[in-house]
Amino acid sequence: MTANLTQQIRDRARDLLQSGTVSCFIAWEPARFEHWRTPVTIESPDEVDRIVVDEWCDQLIAKYALQRRGDGRIGMVARGCESRAVERLVADRQVSRQDVYLVGVGCTGMLDRDGGAPLKKCEECQRRNPVTYDEMVGETVEEPRPYRFGEVDRIESMEPEQRRAFFDRMFSQCAMCFACRNVCPACNCRSCFADAERVGWLEKDFGLDASRYWGLMRAFHTGDRCIECGECERACPMGLPLMTLMHKQVRDIDRLFGPYEGGGLSDAGPDPLRSYRTDDVEEFM
Amino acid sequence: MIIDKRDICALLDAIGRDEQVYVPGSVAGVTQFVEHEPGVEPLLDVRTTKVPPKELLFPKAERLYRWKTHEGHLSIEQADVASRPFTVFGMRPCDVASVERLDQVFLTKGYVDEFYQARRQAATLVALACERTDPTCFCDSMGGSPTRAPGADVVLRDRGDSYRAQAQTERGQRALDAWRAAAPDAVRDDEPGEAPDAGDDARVTCSLTVDMDGVAQAMPGLYESPMWDDIADTCVTCGTCTFVCPTCYCFDISQDTRAAEGSRYRCWDSCMFVTYTQMAGGHNPRADKAPRVRQRFMHKLSYFFDRYGENLCVGCGRCIADCPAGVDITRVIDRVGAEAAAMRGEVAVDG
Ligand code: SF4
Ligand code: SF4
Ligand code: SF4
Numbered sequence: 001m002t003a004n005l006t007q008q009i010r011d012r013a014r015d016l017l018q019s020g021t022v023s024c025f026i027a028w029e030p031a032r033f034e035h036w037r038t039p040v041t042i043e044s045p046d047e048v049d050r051i052v053v054d055e056w057c058d059q060l061i062a063k064y065a066l067q068r069r070g071d072g073r074i075g076m077v078a079r080g081c082e083s084r085a086v087e088r089l090v091a092d093r094q095v096s097r098q099d100v101y102l103v104g105v106g107c108t109g110m111l112d113r114d115g116g117a118p119l120k121k122c123e124e125c126q127r128r129n130p131v132t133y134d135e136m137v138g139e140t141v142e143e144p145r146p147y148r149f150g151e152v153d154r155i156e157s158m159e160p161e162q163r164r165a166f167f168d169r170m171f172s173q174c175a176m177c178f179a180c181r182n183v184c185p186a187c188n189c190r191s192c193f194a195d196a197e198r199v200g201w202l203e204k205d206f207g208l209d210a211s212r213y214w215g216l217m218r219a220f221h222t223g224d225r226c227i228e229c230g231e232c233e234r235a236c237p238m239g240l241p242l243m244t245l246m247h248k249q250v251r252d253i254d255r256l257f258g259p260y261e262g263g264g265l266s267d268a269g270p271d272p273l274r275s276y277r278t279d280d281v282e283e284f285m
Numbered sequence: 286m287i288i289d290k291r292d293i294c295a296l297l298d299a300i301g302r303d304e305q306v307y308v309p310g311s312v313a314g315v316t317q318f319v320e321h322e323p324g325v326e327p328l329l330d331v332r333t334t335k336v337p338p339k340e341l342l343f344p345k346a347e348r349l350y351r352w353k354t355h356e357g358h359l360s361i362e363q364a365d366v367a368s369r370p371f372t373v374f375g376m377r378p379c380d381v382a383s384v385e386r387l388d389q390v391f392l393t394k395g396y397v398d399e400f401y402q403a404r405r406q407a408a409t410l411v412a413l414a415c416e417r418t419d420p421t422c423f424c425d426s427m428g429g430s431p432t433r434a435p436g437a438d439v440v441l442r443d444r445g446d447s448y449r450a451q452a453q454t455e456r457g458q459r460a461l462d463a464w465r466a467a468a469p470d471a472v473r474d475d476e477p478g479e480a481p482d483a484g485d486d487a488r489v490t491c492s493l494t495v496d497m498d499g500v501a502q503a504m505p506g507l508y509e510s511p512m513w514d515d516i517a518d519t520c521v522t523c524g525t526c527t528f529v530c531p532t533c534y535c536f537d538i539s540q541d542t543r544a545a546e547g548s549r550y551r552c553w554d555s556c557m558f559v560t561y562t563q564m565a566g567g568h569n570p571r572a573d574k575a576p577r578v579r580q581r582f583m584h585k586l587s588y589f590f591d592r593y594g595e596n597l598c599v600g601c602g603r604c605i606a607d608c609p610a611g612v613d614i615t616r617v618i619d620r621v622g623a624e625a626a627a628m629r630g631e632v633a634v635d636g
Contacts, residue, residue: 036611038519039518067574173313175525175528176528178558182522195558205550206346234609235523237528237607
């Protein structure tokens, strides 16, 4: 990311707010500690100097658009992941494309605020440049398209008991905090099955059955809509390797119905797990 | 009493023969209090564990009673409240302070929670004073201190190659006597003439500080402040901050219902969840994010203070470190201070 990116984005945000093109602009601002960032929604052109856009902006901000629906056009910085998240929200009929104004930036990956190591989600990123935008700031960047199925390979090669133990251990640490859901751009249901307490789909006893069930239901429910942003895994306070399940599904869909990239890249579909065709392969039936 | 660091494991092995001992450890990369296993070194260099020790006294889920119907007869079986003695070894001063907060809630003002009380009375708390602090620690702004843990039965202080253990209660004195008897080779007496060490607030301090002066008094006046909307703009209302917090104690009562039998249990709940205030008729007084965010900070910094004269935050910094959205209670406190100052300014101008 270029050194003056912050300034360029501030300038664009100010213009967009001043001209009334957007009603608010979503970006990041510095938090208390050096290299710590927090999402911010700016409403006034006088406030744009709070914005910072650099290699420490670890949160995915696209989903914040949902809470601004109906307020006029929503401006935001769009890296590859934000742009794909917006495509997801559009495909899921949560926003229309005209509701958002994307200031695209090519991204070379974010760094861990505490040690400076590249974030795992960024090391696995397939789309560093926005797939959709209304204007670009700065140059596009190279797309290295790293191999992202290493963990899937490792787990697939395990014996069934070993694999079971791996996932039991993983889910046993789940805090049932739902951070993974709340940050996920594909988790955009107005009310979640996990919150349907009167029905009681999800036991509240924090047991392994509940956390395993939660983890699998979340994964399946977002299976063909996951955009592989890796935000669930980043947000998980307990460090669960949640992308193992998401990547596994993406690769299976690619093999069965491909070519396919997580969540698709536009709202044109296909949504492999939710489309119905009479000439479907259905090998597994 | 002095314990050489290389003998810590032997001491824990010995204590563990008579009762359960919980120590800082790690499971699947998550630091937390785990039952000491013979020969396994505890992670005493970790300052705040990711998961606080709270659940040893107040489990995430706890059965209250079971019920059964048989040929039209209903029978209820009360859950056993008794708890066997156990030791929590290596609690940081902020976590000990959090137990004092939980004690207020579960044992005072005419309410005694039998389940909590049974565990609390069975517990020996062994604190480990901090020689260093993390960037997110701010206990000394919240009435605590890295070097003191007045609520602990025993406090350990790091002396380089060894720890010095001092009893602070009768239970603590009994614990030291038991350690001496169980592991005479792992412990030795203090050097002759060594004075008791009460801790030193000036020696170890937190780099992160907040000014709590007037915060509790200012909070009620900020109930309608737009600041809650601003914070709610960023917060994703997950339950992370409340579940990693050593003092958050809200719970729900739920049930596991099978055909003719079932049980009721209580389980942690979070004020950040939309379901927390969901009412049977469908109304939800805190359906939006902002009132939920406000509730968390009001409870921490105002309501609890009004009832118990202390804040429901001990400055451990866990919620700051783990919030996926970068919401930071110390920035909220700063903001409350600033808003309160502005309000005072306005009053002065108007008056
Ligand atoms: S974010 Fe992690 S700990 Fe929280 S519910 Fe999801 S998997 Fe569990
Ligand atoms: S403050 Fe942070 S950790 Fe707490 S509910 Fe909001 S987003 Fe989750
Ligand atoms: S509110 Fe945050 S800093 Fe305070 S005790 Fe709870 S987790 Fe620790």
